[in-house]
Amino acid sequence: MKRPLRVSLGFFVVLLTLLSIFSFISAGNDSTLFYAKLIWSLVVSYLGLCIYRYGNISKYRSILFILIAFFFFLEFKLFRFLSFADTTPPYCHIAQAPRLFNFIHYQILAITSGEWQVWGVLTLGFLWLLIMLTIGQGICSWVCFYGGIDEACTKLRKKPLIKLRISKKWRDFPLAFLIFLLIITFLQGRPVFCSWFCPFKLTTGFLDTAPAIRIAQIAFFLLFLVVFVVLLPALSKKRTFCSLICPFGALVSICGKISPYRVTINKEKCNACGKCLEVCPVFAIERHDLDGYKTSSYCNMCGKCIDVCPSNAINVSVCNKLVSTPFFEIRDIFVFLSLLITGVISGSFVPRVILQLMGFK
Amino acid sequence: MLGLSTGVYCVGVCLVFFMPYLLVEGKHKVFENSRKILLFMSGRLIAYIGFALTIGFIGTNHRDILTARFSHFSLVMASLLMLTYALTNNFQDHKFCKSLLLRFSVMRVPFFLGLFSGLNPCAPFLVGVTRLLTLEGILNGVILFVAFFLGTSVYMVPLVFVSYLNRIERVKQIGSIVALLSGAWFLFIGITGLIR
Numbered sequence: 042m043k044r045p046l047r048v049s050l051g052f053f054v055v056l057l058t059l060l061s062i063f064s065f066i067s068a069g070n071d072s073t074l075f076y077a078k079l080i081w082s083l084v085v086s087y088l089g090l091c092i093y094r095y096g097n098i099s100k101y102r103s104i105l106f107i108l109i110a111f112f113f114f115l116e117f118k119l120f121r122f123l124s125f126a127d128t129t130p131p132y133c134h135i136a137q138a139p140r141l142f143n144f145i146h147y148q149i150l151a152i153t154s155g156e157w158q159v160w161g162v163l164t165l166g167f168l169w170l171l172i173m174l175t176i177g178q179g180i181c182s183w184v185c186f187y188g189g190i191d192e193a194c195t196k197l198r199k200k201p202l203i204k205l206r207i208s209k210k211w212r213d214f215p216l217a218f219l220i221f222l223l224i225i226t227f228l229q230g231r232p233v234f235c236s237w238f239c240p241f242k243l244t245t246g247f248l249d250t251a252p253a254i255r256i257a258q259i260a261f262f263l264l265f266l267v268v269f270v271v272l273l274p275a276l277s278k279k280r281t282f283c284s285l286i287c288p289f290g291a292l293v294s295i296c297g298k299i300s301p302y303r304v305t306i307n308k309e310k311c312n313a314c315g316k317c318l319e320v321c322p323v324f325a326i327e328r329h330d331l332d333g334y335k336t337s338s339y340c341n342m343c344g345k346c347i348d349v350c351p352s353n354a355i356n357v358s359v360c361n362k363l364v365s366t367p368f369f370e371i372r373d374i375f376v377f378l379s380l381l382i383t384g385v386i387s388g389s390f391v392p393r394v395i396l397q398l399m400g401f402k
Numbered sequence: 403m404l405g406l407s408t409g410v411y412c413v414g415v416c417l418v419f420f421m422p423y424l425l426v427e428g429k430h431k432v433f434e435n436s437r438k439i440l441l442f443m444s445g446r447l448i449a450y451i452g453f454a455l456t457i458g459f460i461g462t463n464h465r466d467i468l469t470a471r472f473s474h475f476s477l478v479m480a481s482l483l484m485l486t487y488a489l490t491n492n493f494q495d496h497k498f499c500k501s502l503l504l505r506f507s508v509m510r511v512p513f514f515l516g517l518f519s520g521l522n523p524c525a526p527f528l529v530g531v532t533r534l535l536t537l538e539g540i541l542n543g544v545i546l547f548v549a550f551f552l553g554t555s556v557y558m559v560p561l562v563f564v565s566y567l568n569r570i571e572r573v574k575q576i577g578s579i580v581a582l583l584s585g586a587w588f589l590f591i592g593i594t595g596l597i598r
Contacts, residue, residue, distance in 0.1 A: 210575045217579035224417070225587065254594065 042096045042353070048369065049093035052377055057086040060384045067388065073401060077392035085384040092376055098344030102183060103192060105383065110189025112391045118241075134169070135187060138289040139222030139234040175378045177300025178293050181283060181341035183379040184386055187241055191282045194274035195322060205277040207285070207324045212339065215284070215291035222288055234288060240266035284323035284339065294338045301359045302375045304336045304346065310354035317346035317355060342375070420515060422584060423487065424561065425577025438512050439561050445516025447551050454547040474595035477588055480518035485585030492578050
């Protein structure tokens with residue numbers, strides 16, 4: 042639903058102000074970096090303005106999402122080829138999920154030994170909790186840079202060539218995969234997901250020393266990358282890695298419930314056209330005989346169903362209650378929080394890439 | 403003491419095989435699940451005693467073969483059993499899977515799962531083997547491993563409460579997929595271990 046220009050500009054100004062403050066604090070004495078962060082804050086805020094003004098969440102969210110993934114790819118995966126300064130990749134949040142037990146164990150050891158670590162449970166864990174409390178499962182469609190790669194591949198074709206249907210049982214495959222990884226990683230004490238299954242593993246870390254095993258690992262990586270990140274998303278326009286493999290997505294589907302925001306379908310307004318089911322990229326809409334269409338716990342709040350619904354039956358709710366205030370709707374608040382978090386997190390690496398592309402070191 | 407101190411790890415290794423099985427085949431009542439758990443543990447006990455007796459007879463000369471080659475072999479067997487069970491369970495509508503389930507109902511017996519997973523030595527188990535070699539007499543070795551079994555089995559007691567999870571259909575379905583993944587993974591590990 043479109044918002045009046047005054048309201049849209051209001052959100053734009055507040056968002057830009059907050060992101061600018063963050064840019065100022067994080068840039069420190071580096072004025073060049075500060076201006077680069079300011080430019081990026083402007084981009085994020087402008088896309089937010091478009092969301093509010095034109096009422097299309099998914100289109101502009103998608104642009105931002107794919108841009109972030111693109112810059113992430115440049116910075117942390119292609120730095121060797123593009124002569125960028127060698128940067129240390131961020132702590133991978135996907136690896137966090139299957140190594141949860143090990144991660145907590147090591148951090149408890151670090152804390153009890155007095156050796157505080159920068160990316161310890163108090164910082165990364167706190168950050169993660171904050172994101173869960175605010176936008177919950179929205180992290181998968183607004184923040185995750187890997188998801189942006191998957192989403193970019195869904196845009197390669199205008200119409201799907203194959204129609205993928207997943208039964209309710211097999212939709213739980215990521216959750217079963219997460220449980221399997223938790224147990225195996227805990228037993229072996231090694232990052233099994235990173236060593237065998239991560240399709241974004243374009244570096245040579247975690248590879249086995251034995252040549253035959255190394256070949257098998259690379260074959261697995263390529264298989265997952267080609268099939269689930271490129272081919273299936275391109276052909277079906279579904280985010281198959283995010284919805285069928287990603288263990289972090291499975292973890293978020295459970296933990297994201299602490300966030301009050303949900304995408305809810307109003308049964309009274311719904312005319313059962315099924316468009317939401319068709320466009321949902323993560324198979325998160327279920328059709329029930331008695332209850333009609335419902336969103337499942339795998340919904341990551343991308344906004345596609347909201348934009349496509351002809352009867353405006355779908356909206357963001359608070360604890361499944363569709364409420365609104367006199368001035369704005371709940372989804373306005375959700376979009377604002379999502380853009381703020383996305384802007385802050387992407388602001389930590391995107392401006393640096395822009396500067397490096399422009400020749401600054 | 404070895405069993406009590408390392409039981410969590412031991413349970414983790416066995417649990418990978420048994421937990422998914424229990425989630426799918428388990429019953430809603432605690433008493434009915436206890437029977438399956440006892441069958442599984444009896445399989446483990448037989449495996450431990452058999453292993454202790456074999457080590458006692460063979461001695462140190464062929465210990466490496468027993469702990470390396472044989473462990474990978476038993477891992478392959480356990481995972482094949484788990485994989486076959488999981489495939490037939492997940493694709494029950496398929497004619498072949500249905501007939502396989504009916505003909506080989508023995509695969510539903512947790513005893514064999516316990517037997518094969520018990521023959522696969524985990525790290526605490528190998529520590530026990532090292533201790534075994536310092537003991538004189540086969541009987542002492544058997545007593546050691548029975549005590550080790552009892553120590554680790556304490557951690558299996560909470561499994562009886564899985565019956566509360568069995569009531570949720572979704573949990574059973576997830577359990578069957580975990581069984582499939584575990585079976586495939588350990589089959590791969592077992593085969594690569596045998597090849598190396």
